[in-house]
Amino acid sequence: MIAGNINMLKSATLPPSLYHILSRPEMSLNHLQQLADGHYQPDGEKWFYHISHSNTSPAEERHTEFHRQFLDIQLVLQGQEIIHYSLLNVSEQSAFEKKTDLFILSHVTLTNHIYLSMGDFVTFYPGEPHQALCMVDRPDIVRKAVFKVPISLL
Incomplete structure (x- = not known):
């Protein structure tokens, strides 16, 4: 797991392949905020991203x-x-595959948490369990870009 802020990308110590994705001009916070919700995949790239609104709970x-x-x-x-x-x-744990490459765990202890606000990002490598969209003080709406990067690019 690596965390950082898109506006201070160099200090996040990302691997070169991930830095290359997030440092593209069209991946700036301002540009991404202007895009409509949906699925995006730059021409010729194996990675893609989704932009959507979700409710925290x-x-x-x-x-x-x-x-x-x-x-x-x-x-x-x-x-x-x-x-x-x-x-x-x-x-390697037993899990339910809800959709392609989205495995849901029934019993797992999550020992850490991170607070994210506008511009913050976090990476989760294959096998790292995470429980996103947990509310801060009360249920609210969060708009996110979720990038999916094939492990072959790492």
């Missing part, structure tokens, strides 16, 4: 997920959230 109501084939970069465009996570690799 109490952690007890949120699922815990992980991925096996893609790394997530979750970038907050508007609002704030808490993401609970663990640094343990759970990729």
